[in-house]
Amino acid sequence: MRPVSSIIEEVRSEARLIRTFRLDRDLDPKPGQYLMLWIRGVDEIPMSFSGPDSITVQSVGQATEALFKMGAGSSVGLRGPLGNGFTLKGERILLIGGGVGSAPLAFLGEKARSKGLTVTSLLGFRSKEDIIFQERFEALGQVLITTDDGSYGIAGRASAGLKELSLFDFDQIYICGPEMMMWDVISRTREHGAKTQACINRYFKCAAGICGSCCLDPDGTRVCLEGPVITADRLLESEFGRYRRGPTGEKGPCRG
Ligand SMILES: Cc1cc2nc3c(=O)[nH]c(=O)nc-3n(C[C@H](O)[C@H](O)[C@H](O)COP(=O)(O)OP(=O)(O)OC[C@H]3O[C@@H](n4cnc5c(N)ncnc54)[C@H](O)[C@@H]3O)c2cc1C
Ligand code: FES
Known part of the structure; x- marks a missing residue:
């Protein structure tokens, strides 16, 4: 699967090293599925969905630090949704x-x-x-x-x-x-x-x-x-x- 381009629409600070990035694409993921986020020129890393069009990221190293330097309007590459997510069962x-x-x-x-x-x-x-x-x-x-x-x-x-x-x-x-x-x-x-x-x-x-x-x-x-x-x-x-x-x-x- 080739990455598709996506624009970051909004960045929200959630805690001292955690931010949510809302993307311009609802990829219709199931909770527990993930995407591969391509930060051009740096790396492609896995991220879980925290909503249909969002990921919530902790800054820990090179790629996540590069992402934290990006604001609304920046472009990233996406592959996904990938993997098997959670299955809802019971009451x-x-x-x-x-x-x-x-x-x-x-x-x-x-x-x-x-x-x-x-x-x-x-x-x-x-x-x-x-x-x-x-x-x-x-x-x-x-x-x-x-x-x-x-x-x-x-x-x-x-x-x-x-x-x-x-x-x-x-x-x-x-x-x-x-x-x-x-x-x-x-x-x-x-x-x-x-x-x-x-x-x-x-x-x-x-x-x-x-x-x-x-x-x-x-x-x-x-x-x-x-x-x-x-x-x-x-x-x-x-x-x-x-x-x-x-x-x-x-x-x-x-x-x-
Ligand atoms: C299925 C899945 C879902 C994830 N969801 C989230 C999420 O919702 N939010 C979040 O903040 N983080 C999530 N992560 C972890 C995230 O992928 C790493 O924090 C990120 O790749 C770190 O990259 P870096 O370059 O900033 O740090 P680096 O300094 O390169 O790495 C720091 C640590 O991150 C991990 N890591 C680095 N590259 C990868 C990789 N390609 N695959 C897996 N782990 C890696 C390793 O444990 C490494 O020791 C998820 C990982 C997986 C596998
Ligand atoms: S990351 Fe290559 S087989 Fe899972």
Whole structure:
């Protein structure tokens, strides 16, 4: 698939290092799907949709820093929507988000509410200044927020909020965030693995199922094509939470 050109229509600051970029194209994505964003002359990187025409980006390195220098009217390239997104099931759902990983869950929660589902959200952030989309989530239903430094809500990691909830009350659980945060939650809630859909990251190059860069050990699941949403029971049998491969294919630690 060749990239299409798109103009950034609006840039909104969400938190100290997080911005939302609204594009001039509604690509009709499913929540959990992603696009490959081509920042010309720099890199092409994967980004989840935070709305039908938007992405929400944390500045972490060369490509995202270059994007943060772009304003409304700038042109980028897009390939997408790509991959398998979340599947809405049941009547009562729980969203568990960590940091910028909360963004695709806000989009999912809005889809779920429009279909009449009851939505509860558990969101973890480093600190009060890092909270994003609080109003979007509060418009959906009950929201629990944790902060690592205790500056807002429940003190501790997202898993600290689990004891306020009975996971048996939910038909389906959706999770997205840093790998170690997701691992912490899914390894504590193994009995709910089959009904937990996790949106995960691996190093994407082709985003077309060809190069093997994003494959998960041991079964070789191509995260770019068969994911990025994968059920937790499958992740618990994989490399997830133990190691991940970088741009050269070498195994490295799971950070975050
Ligand atoms: C399916 C998917 C959805 C994502 N959605 C979002 C999102 O909604 N918002 C957001 O802020 N970030 C998202 N990311 C992560 C985002 O792609 C990286 O933060 C970005 O590529 C960093 O690029 P950089 O040049 O700024 O940083 P670099 O300094 O190049 O890299 C910093 C880190 O970003 C990751 N990264 C870099 N290049 C890639 C790549 N090609 N594929 C995967 N990871 C990479 C690596 O872990 C790397 O260590 C997503 C990643 C994936 C795989
Ligand atoms: S990124 Fe090439 S197979 Fe997934």
